[in-house]
Amino acid sequence: MSHYSESHVGPGFVSTFGDTLSMLRKLFQTTDPSSQPFVISGSGTLGWDLVAANLVEPGENVLVLTTGYFGDSFADCFNVYGANVDQLKPAVGSRPQLPEIEAALKAKKYKVISVTHVDTSTGVLSTLPELSELVQRVSPETLLIVDGVCSVAGEEIDFDKWKLDGVITASQKAIGCPAGLSISMFSGRAIKVFEERKAPIGAYFASMKNWAPIMRNYEAKKPSYFATPSPQLIHALNTALGQILSDGPLSARFAKHAEVSDKIKKAVEALGLKQVAAKPEDRSHCMTAIYLPDNVKAAEILPALAKRNVVFAGGIHKDIAPKYIRFGHMGVSVTDEKRGDIDRALKALQDGLSECGYQKA
Amino acid sequence: MSHYSESHVGPGFVSTFGDTLSMLRKLFQTTDPSSQPFVISGSGTLGWDLVAANLVEPGENVLVLTTGYFGDSFADCFNVYGANVDQLKPAVGSRPQLPEIEAALKAKKYKVISVTHVDTSTGVLSTLPELSELVQRVSPETLLIVDGVCSVAGEEIDFDKWKLDGVITASQKAIGCPAGLSISMFSGRAIKVFEERKAPIGAYFASMKNWAPIMRNYEAKKPSYFATPSPQLIHALNTALGQILSDGPLSARFAKHAEVSDKIKKAVEALGLKQVAAKPEDRSHCMTAIYLPDNVKAAEILPALAKRNVVFAGGIHKDIAPKYIRFGHMGVSVTDEKRGDIDRALKALQDGLSECGYQKA
Numbered sequence: 001m002s003h004y005s006e007s008h009v010g011p012g013f014v015s016t017f018g019d020t021l022s023m024l025r026k027l028f029q030t031t032d033p034s035s036q037p038f039v040i041s042g043s044g045t046l047g048w049d050l051v052a053a054n055l056v057e058p059g060e061n062v063l064v065l066t067t068g069y070f071g072d073s074f075a076d077c078f079n080v081y082g083a084n085v086d087q088l089k090p091a092v093g094s095r096p097q098l099p100e101i102e103a104a105l106k107a108k109k110y111k112v113i114s115v116t117h118v119d120t121s122t123g124v125l126s127t128l129p130e131l132s133e134l135v136q137r138v139s140p141e142t143l144l145i146v147d148g149v150c151s152v153a154g155e156e157i158d159f160d161k162w163k164l165d166g167v168i169t170a171s172q173k174a175i176g177c178p179a180g181l182s183i184s185m186f187s188g189r190a191i192k193v194f195e196e197r198k199a200p201i202g203a204y205f206a207s208m209k210n211w212a213p214i215m216r217n218y219e220a221k222k223p224s225y226f227a228t229p230s231p232q233l234i235h236a237l238n239t240a241l242g243q244i245l246s247d248g249p250l251s252a253r254f255a256k257h258a259e260v261s262d263k264i265k266k267a268v269e270a271l272g273l274k275q276v277a278a279k280p281e282d283r284s285h286c287m288t289a290i291y292l293p294d295n296v297k298a299a300e301i302l303p304a305l306a307k308r309n310v311v312f313a314g315g316i317h318k319d320i321a322p323k324y325i326r327f328g329h330m331g332v333s334v335t336d337e338k339r340g341d342i343d344r345a346l347k348a349l350q351d352g353l354s355e356c357g358y359q360k361a
Numbered sequence: 362m363s364h365y366s367e368s369h370v371g372p373g374f375v376s377t378f379g380d381t382l383s384m385l386r387k388l389f390q391t392t393d394p395s396s397q398p399f400v401i402s403g404s405g406t407l408g409w410d411l412v413a414a415n416l417v418e419p420g421e422n423v424l425v426l427t428t429g430y431f432g433d434s435f436a437d438c439f440n441v442y443g444a445n446v447d448q449l450k451p452a453v454g455s456r457p458q459l460p461e462i463e464a465a466l467k468a469k470k471y472k473v474i475s476v477t478h479v480d481t482s483t484g485v486l487s488t489l490p491e492l493s494e495l496v497q498r499v500s501p502e503t504l505l506i507v508d509g510v511c512s513v514a515g516e517e518i519d520f521d522k523w524k525l526d527g528v529i530t531a532s533q534k535a536i537g538c539p540a541g542l543s544i545s546m547f548s549g550r551a552i553k554v555f556e557e558r559k560a561p562i563g564a565y566f567a568s569m570k571n572w573a574p575i576m577r578n579y580e581a582k583k584p585s586y587f588a589t590p591s592p593q594l595i596h597a598l599n600t601a602l603g604q605i606l607s608d609g610p611l612s613a614r615f616a617k618h619a620e621v622s623d624k625i626k627k628a629v630e631a632l633g634l635k636q637v638a639a640k641p642e643d644r645s646h647c648m649t650a651i652y653l654p655d656n657v658k659a660a661e662i663l664p665a666l667a668k669r670n671v672v673f674a675g676g677i678h679k680d681i682a683p684k685y686i687r688f689g690h691m692g693v694s695v696t697d698e699k700r701g702d703i704d705r706a707l708k709a710l711q712d713g714l715s716e717c718g719y720q721k722a
Contacts, residue, residue, distance in 0.1 A: 001362040001593055005533070005539055007672050008540070009675075010672065027571075034676075040405050041402060041407075041540070041542075042403050042411070042566065043404050043566075043588040043590070043591075044589065045565070045566050045587070048566070049564060049565050049566045049567075053564075054528065077566075080563070080565045080568070080719040081565070157665075172578045172589060178366055178591060178592070178593045179590065179593075180591030181370070181402075200441065201441070202409065202563070202564075203414075203441065203567070204406070204441045204442070205403065205409070205410045205438075205566075205567060206410075206564070206566060206567075227405065227406035228533060228540045230404075230541030231540065232362055232540075232593075233541055233591070233594075243548070305557065311368050313368070313370075
């Protein structure tokens, strides 16, 4: 990030940006040349606009699988661009089940089905291979779009094998690059959808038609301009991706995230605490959303943790916001055991709860 | 930029972001409490979406004063969100004149009139006080919107006095912060327009309705969330604004930009070169777009300059692209004479032209 500023069309930066895009293909595990990575200044939220403004025409149907705050907001975004949105929205802490998804897909023709891989507000994980199989069997023409903001580089994503049409994410979570970049991968089929749509694309800055040639040119090491990229953030992303891809096979990275997550979940249970994600198989490997004991308030435990140099996040799901806290465990905190981040966080949680007067029953 | 990552809702960052927003009020010279600054991860281009998706309803009229590539593109953006766009578009190197603007404003009711303060593709400067007076006299209900990407912090902008309704800019030009932020200021009147509009706002990430409460909260030092900001870029912007605001009165900064610009333009004339901006009064003080001699190609002179550690930009106005180059002179290169940037660039231009076989006639 402390790299000097460079011309965004100069050969040095063009090469860095091009390499970064190629590395994203590896991270998303796609070798299909028709797949297209995008890196745009923005936040994870901008990825929703990419999907909603480009892949859906006004009046077309979208099925949103909601597992928390971020599913609801993605639905809001689809509505802004004129989609007819249906949501499958089970109780907080669970996820839509395959039979109800199958029924929905059979009842109506959907242009897009979207799923939040890990909803940061609940820690609920959606399993993609089974969902993909279902979509392929029941409604293969429907585009399968994954909100991977809180999963990419922490949970396994096999873009080609799972026949995904789009995965949108951000720089600052498991990829471990500072915030400020919207990162996404779209299939050749998705690209064709916005190239051949009848209605004009509903956004300008978020128009994939404006960005696709720019991304293709950068990856071919040709300078190109639609809007000025951030050389520093792209350099940081290049570094972060280089670290991830040089640190053994991706499968080992995902296994490590699962292993550390299991350890954390066991420790949380040992403290007598419940998780927002009700069933073990619905729990993310990148974070844990933890219900607080009845007598402990988020406004007490969060400062008690901060005093111990550990930052947990408060709740953001409106139905349960004051009742739970969130523990992120992804990236270097997980892969670099020497840092001791996880053990320190677990110890801080135990000590902090105890300071707040909590004793396991 | 090398600041460690912070929670975007933690007290340290909330305070930094709040101060940054307050400093923007000083930079734009607005003390009206109804004015609202916005800082969003993105590029300058995103500012067009803010204006076009929020302030204009489909079918409403917009008058775009075009002085180069960026006026044409702003018009494209307005079209995407359903506006009826009229452009005043004189020959390359000049700007629409007040009588024709007056005639246009009298012929039709415009919701918005937009002007590119400095068009980076041509170096043409539009003078805002006279334009503002005209709009106030002939069509005071029309919102006056300024694309200030290549002018803010280099050319004078007096937001309140000139009754501007919006100025959009980016971090990486005269403000001197790395690229990656869309920065803007809107009047209370503009805020009311999107709050009271009948049609829904046409974008999600670029919805000012989604962002306005977030910006108000941060400035009041309250944590708030719509989409994750970039702590590093906000820190860098805080530093850049701190440098600008502590370096004497803004009027001295603008006078210095004018003084250095005059010197450069004189030197360019002394080399026997013509400028894209035809009339002296239409020339930006932040950059100079220079026509190349007939026998010198951009593909020759740009590398000759690069060899001398000076980066000029190639042409981007499609009608004249290969025929000219662009010399940016803003920010520290202008205000910090000890750096010697300007003299080194002028010397490199002279030597580079001579290496390319050019002799003044």
